[in-house]
Amino acid sequence: MTPTRAALVLPAAVLVLTGCGAVATAIPHSTTDSYARTDSAPHTVAPMATPAPATPAPATPAPHASPANVVITAPISGGDEWLEILSTSGTVLAKTEINPTLSWMTAAGAGGAYWAEGGLERELTPSGAVRTLGTVPADANAVLIAPDGASYAYATSDTTQAGVATNRIVVVAPGAAPRVIADRISDPNHPTSDAPPDGWNYYLIGWTAPGIAFARVPTGGCGCGSFDMQMQSADSAIINPASEAVTTLTADAACPLSAVSTSLETVCFAGTTATDAIRIGSHGTVIHNFSLSGGNVAGDAVFAQSGADLAYITIPVSQDTCGATITPTLRILNLATGAAVARNSGDFAPMAWPAGGPIFGTMTSGANTWVATVDPVTFATTRLTPAAAEAQFVGIM
Numbered sequence: 001m002t003p004t005r006a007a008l009v010l011p012a013a014v015l016v017l018t019g020c021g022a023v024a025t026a027i028p029h030s031t032t033d034s035y036a037r038t039d040s041a042p043h044t045v046a047p048m049a050t051p052a053p054a055t056p057a058p059a060t061p062a063p064h065a066s067p068a069n070v071v072i073t074a075p076i077s078g079g080d081e082w083l084e085i086l087s088t089s090g091t092v093l094a095k096t097e098i099n100p101t102l103s104w105m106t107a108a109g110a111g112g113a114y115w116a117e118g119g120l121e122r123e124l125t126p127s128g129a130v131r132t133l134g135t136v137p138a139d140a141n142a143v144l145i146a147p148d149g150a151s152y153a154y155a156t157s158d159t160t161q162a163g164v165a166t167n168r169i170v171v172v173a174p175g176a177a178p179r180v181i182a183d184r185i186s187d188p189n190h191p192t193s194d195a196p197p198d199g200w201n202y203y204l205i206g207w208t209a210p211g212i213a214f215a216r217v218p219t220g221g222c223g224c225g226s227f228d229m230q231m232q233s234a235d236s237a238i239i240n241p242a243s244e245a246v247t248t249l250t251a252d253a254a255c256p257l258s259a260v261s262t263s264l265e266t267v268c269f270a271g272t273t274a275t276d277a278i279r280i281g282s283h284g285t286v287i288h289n290f291s292l293s294g295g296n297v298a299g300d301a302v303f304a305q306s307g308a309d310l311a312y313i314t315i316p317v318s319q320d321t322c323g324a325t326i327t328p329t330l331r332i333l334n335l336a337t338g339a340a341v342a343r344n345s346g347d348f349a350p351m352a353w354p355a356g357g358p359i360f361g362t363m364t365s366g367a368n369t370w371v372a373t374v375d376p377v378t379f380a381t382t383r384l385t386p387a388a389a390e391a392q393f394v395g396i397m
Contacts, residue, residue, distance in 0.1 A: 069093060069126055070360065071108035071394040072371050072385060083113050085126050085397070086371075088357070090384040094128040104142050108395025110149030116140065121152055121172070126397075134172045142204040144212060146241075150174045153181075153212055153241070155202040157219075163188055165219070167202045169212065171241050181212075181244050186219075194251060195235050203233065208262050211240040213249065215257060224322040226315050227299030233257040238264065248284045255279055258312070261303040267310060269298040274317045280310075280335060290338060296329075304376070305355040309334055311376065313349065314342075332376055343379040348372065352396050358382070362393045 070086045076097060083106060084095040098115045100106055107114040112125040114133075121133040121143060133152060136143060140154040151173045159165040169182035182202070184195075191197035196218040205213040215233035225231065234256040236249040250257040255268035255277075265287075270277040275298040280288040292298075296314035303310055310333045319326045330350065331342040347364040354360075358373035368387040374380070385391055 069112075069397040070371065070384065071106075071113040071397065072392060073098075073103070073106055073394060074385065074388055074391045083115055083124055083394075085113050085124065086384060088373075088384075093126050094124055096124050096128075096130055102141075103392060105140075106394050107143060107145045108397055109145030110147060110397065111145075112149075112397065113394065114143070114145050114152070116143050116154075123149075133174070135178070141201065144204050144207040146207050147209055153204065153207060155204050155214070157186075157201040159219075163199055165199060165201065167200070167216075169202055169204070169214065169239065171212075181241055182214075182239055182246070186216075194237075194248070196232075200235075203229075205233075205236070205257075205260065210262075210264055211238045213238045213260050226297050226320045226326070227258070230258050230299045231256055236260075236266075250281065251284070258299050259301040259303055259310075261307055262305070263307060265303065265307065267301045267303070267312075269301075269312075271297075275314070278310075278312075278333065288335060290333065300349050300351075302350045302353050302359065302361075304353045308336065309353075309376070311350045311353060311359050330374065330379070345374055345379055345381055348374060348381065350374070351393050354396060360393060360396060362391070 070088060072084050072086060074082045074084060076082055080097050080099045082095045083098045085093045087093060098117055100115045100117055105116040112123050114121065114123050116136040119135055119138065121136045123131050123133055133150065136154055137156060139156050139158070141157065142155050144153045146152060151171065153169060153171045155167070155169050157165050157167045165186040167184050167186055168180050170178045171181050172178045186195065186200045188197065188199045195216040199219040200216045201219055203215045203217045205215060213236065215236040217232040233250070234253040235251060236257040237246050238249055239246045249260060249266050250268055252268070254272055255270040258267050258269060260266045264283060266281040268279050269275040270279055274294045275296055276292050276294050278290040278292065279286050296316055297320050298312055298314045301310055301312040312331055312333070313328045314331060315326050315328050326347065327344065328347055329342050330345045330348055331340055333340045349361045350359045351361040358375050360373050362369050363372040363381065365387070367389050369391045370383055370387045371385040371391065371393045373382045373384065
């Protein structure tokens with residue numbers, strides 16, 4: 001398979017997206033907490049010098065209950081898909097046939113499984129009922145579900161022949177008209193410091209209690225480098241849907257956003273050709289900087305719901321090319337001690353890590369994928385679905 005990976009991950013019951021496609025900031029500073037070697041064998045990380053004081057991280061949120069259900073899509077002959085709600089043991093509780101055309105137009109939320117089709121946003125409940133939430137325009141490029149399970153948001157981009165785009169984020173609440181909460185012009189002739197210079201679109205990442213996380217990503221097609229979509233998310237932020245206040249998450253082209261936690265901690269992997277550091281940030285300020293020895297590229301990060309650990313994938317730089325066969329390594333880093341363990345668990349992409357539960361994601365082998373879990377202590381893998389071409393994990397409820 002090719003090493004292209006395009007997931008930006010949020011923990012617990014937050015939407016996972018894949019695809020190609022004036023702010024308040026703090027001055028970043030860093031402390032070196034540990035040194036994490038990037039070899040392929042399991043390892044621990046030896047502490048280095050005592051770190052200097054840093055801006056305190058937000059308090060760790062109270063652990064949520066383990067997920068009740070899992071949402072996936074599975075292909076059907078003819079181009080349609082099954083949108084399915086599974087128990088955490090893999091039993092199908094409800095499913096419906098959909099034709100979303102875009103994988104990032106499906107979601108998991110508090111009420112069930114969601115998809116956009118025929119200009120409407122729809123929901124499949126665990127009981128099997130299907131209901132309509134409202135309308136979605138044909139040019140929407142993503143849909144997010146609010147924590148209440150009833151409101152939703154989408155992004156649009158309208159471009160003129162001169163390449164000037166009007167980018168919007170729109171929120172729809174039950175019984176209310178669509179409301180634009182972000183409206184920005186992308187003009188390559190007049191670039192801004194908080195967006196790519198050659199034109200950009202909004203890329204919606206996830207919606208948690210603090211607001212909607214998004215990135216401003218360059219317009220144009222995708223390449224086939226590892227973690228491709230994440231590598232485009234250098235200019236990310238979060239917007240409060242009520243106040244429309246915007247706060248920067250990341251603003252460094254050499255360290256684009258890979259994941260954001262429910263307490264707004266972020267992780268990025270620094271380096272232009274190889275990962276040389278893992279940076280954990282809070283509200284635009286670097287609070288931990290874990291140095292790496294190089295030799296790998298890294299991505300597909302996901303915070304544990306507890307906020308104590310981070311799971312991510314590394315791939316040797318030599319395999320970071322089009323058409324290469326990759327041998328990814330799953331790594332789990334304790335953010336307090338800097339200790340890391342690693343295991344070659346197959347081509348597993350971590351996507352959600354709820355409290356008290358395993359890490360959820362997809363496993364790939366050749367042309368087939370399946371939804372699986374990995375135990376963060378033993379690294380034991382459990383398959384939840386049969387292998388199928390393009391089967392995808394959507395999220396957990």
